[in-house]
Amino acid sequence: MFKKQLAMIVFTLCVMVSYAQVKINGVVYDEYLEPFYNAKITNGKNYALSNEDGEFSITISNKLPQTIIVSSFGYRTETIEITSLDQEVNVILKENLLLDQVVISASRVPERIIESPVTIERFGLNDIRKNTSNSFYDGLTNLKGISSREGSYGFKSINTRGFADFSNSRFVQLVDGMDTAAPALNFSAGNLSGVSELDIKSVEILPGAASALYGANAYNGIMLLNTKSPFDFTGINILLKSGVMSQEAAGNNTFYDVAVRMGYKFSEAFAAKVNFSYFEAEEWHANDSRNREVDTNKLIDGSLNSTPNYDGVNTYGDELFYGLSNFNAFLQSVRPGSPTIPADLLLRRTGYAEKDLLNSYKSKNLKFSGSLHYRPFKDESLEIQLATRLGMGDNLFQGTSRFAQRNYYIGQSKLEVKGDNFYVRGYYTRNDAGNSYDLTRTGIYLTEASTPFGSYINDYFIQRYLNNQTVEASRNYADRNRLQPGTTAFNSAFNKITTTLITEEGGSAIYDKSSYQHLEGNYNFRSLLNDWADVQVGGSFREYNPESKGTIFNDKDEAISVQEYGVYTQVQKKLMDERLKLTASLRYDKSENFKGNVSPRFAVNYSLGQDKDHILRASFQTGFRNPTIQEQYLFLNTGVKTNVGSTADNLRRIQYRNENFFPGFGTVITETTGSDIINNALLTRSVYDTNFINANGSLIKSDYKEIQAEVVKTFELGYRSILRLNNNTNLDIDVNGFYSQHDDFVFFQDVVVPNYGTVIATGQLDADANLALNQGHVREFYLITNSKSQVKSYGFGLGMHTKFFRNYDFGVNYNFIDYSFEDADFGSFEPNFNTPKHTVKVQLGNDKLFKNFGFNINGRWLDSHKWVSPFAKGDVEARTVLDAQLNYRIPSLKSKFKIGGTNIFGKEYLVAPGSGRIGKLYYISWTINN
Structure with a gap:
């Protein structure tokens, strides 16, 4: 009897629950009345996603009225009131104004860009779809104040506010909270181990110091790349891309790029995704033949035949030199009265061109990432993530030398638990240099394999000063036993040198199997304080474990381990009818090799206007950079001198x-x-x-x-507004200016x-x-x-964005930045500012020029500037670059086709002396179900 009653009670409760809930159906459209795919429809903890036809079905309580919220990243959120169970629900989502979009990077809490306490640049899904560049990562360079270090086709890194070469250690890049810095380099390898184009959801960039929240090395700025959740973005997406790269030195070469993303929601509690991408391309060939002029420290035109002191930028093996004036005493004893050899006349031997030292100019990159997501309460209040990502391939990198990266590997694994008010994450990063080698050392040892330098010097002297031969004839005689590229003897010597470690006699191979582990967490007490203010506390711990067998670090006989930690707090409070927002942050960081650093930040925002759409802001913030593991532990004999880290x-x-x-x-x-x-x-x-x-x-x-951390203090002013013009047109304006003082630059x-x-x-x-x-x-x-020299930098930026004639999207921005310093190092220090003083960028596009057909154009002009790096110093010419694309959607095939080009004016340009000149690139792509 009891069992029957219990069954009856359970049945009755089920009926009551089912009767208390009903399903509401509807359709979501974009502003052009096209079906909107993957919009999120929410009612309390219940949510649904619209399908390819824009249709959705969501369960709500039958107790009316009810409210459903329809949203999508980059679009205005719409709130719909349900007053009838048979109500027809049709929703139109309109593209969001840029300054209305929500970011989390500036304060670690969600806030509109317009309300951010500091300058912030954002690249969302709409920007990615409209991108004219070859990849979304390349497209970031069109943002205000953002520059790209294009070291090669495969290696590019983003920077803000100057002071970086390709070793961009003053800028932090995070992917879903993970620092992508390579363990040995302590700077990000760009997108080589980053995010697939199909998986990127948004990019947020904070120009300027951000150490108060993000710790060491957030000196120039920080970039957060956020990927798509498999709970919200499901299905199989495919990208197929190919095209032609055109360069005078390399000719025309085809490149290939393919990517696949698979996301699946097994239930409201469990989802997973995997990403795979691969590209293969011919690198931009580097053939800068200018001579490094020692006295003037400039690059000048020159040749082997015109001077014995020829040190070509992209020739290797000509770095060692000998003073010919050492022969003066002998010359006078043999030929009394002969002209004296000048004291500054040096002899360098004939080096090898870069193409002779690369077994291939092919750049290859394979990326894989996968993650498991578990929500125990079937909503976003608590989520557990287990993720891994890796990148591998072949590439070129320019640092103190040019390096051929062969079969490199970078991998990361992460476990994260996050909720409404907190997160805790730990991750492990490891890298392997594979079969990489140094081109400079390879060239030096190849020349030595043919003729010892001492014999080369004597042969040249005899021909030039005793036999009265020309520079060209004397050099040719000294080079008579030179190993010729392509011969069996050359290949045998090359293979031996590039497979022998730098630490061994005659070797140029790099060994690097370094790693680090990182743990961090954050808690927001807002809910416990009844929303009085956002009060956050957090901390982090990291341990570096470099392993190079003495090829990079001084770890041949003794292992290296470096630990560092940091703790911080932030308080953010709104006052005066939420017009005034105050933000105060304080962080303390300590590395075992350096004294502790305190990083304060204080910011004030004030909203003007009836709609609070005119924001004034002012801030003071600090940043610091711990010297990289190389700068701390380098001990490398370059053949000329020994580089030494000074911890x-x-x-x-x-x-x-x-x-x-x-x-x-x-x-x-x-x-x-x-x-x-x-x-x-x-x-x-x-x-x-x-x-x-x-x-x-x-x-x-x-x-x-002994070396210490670099420190920067920055004052910043800004103004953001949304001006409501006639005909429902809006104009977004963003103006910012800054002044920074830098101390203890590393050099x-x-x-x-x-x-x-x-x-x-x-x-x-x-x-x-x-x-x-x-x-x-x-x-x-x-x-x-x-350095003892104090450096000051300053600048301002202006950006405007609007739409006209309904569908035309137009944006323009201008950025000015410069620096000054008083020399206190006897002329030995020169900041690696490496940034044009003036930059102008323009964008024009229309996604609905005709039905399913759109276009976009990006143009940018960069002023001439000087490039300073350990590899080469020289002037970089001004350049104008135009990128454009046409796109066509076929909804029935769930496909989008794009044809476009970068640098379509075709004038080749240098990013830096020694890097390959960048030519034209044309591409065609097919994206399925994205």
């Missing part, structure tokens, strides 16, 4: 054995330590450079210390250390040290340390 732990590891030969007395053994490099060194130029000595004095003692200082004796003070050496200099018993180093 105390690295200096402790350095111990040289010097064999000092004295004619008539034999060899005396001495020792040079890391302490000597700091405490017993002279500025090299004060010993050997006559012009420097005349201007600054001789024998200047180096007083540069390379050239020092010389006597093998014995003491440098007492500037101009004062004891007898032993004086003897060491006279005998040439010294060691030269490039010490990585902090």
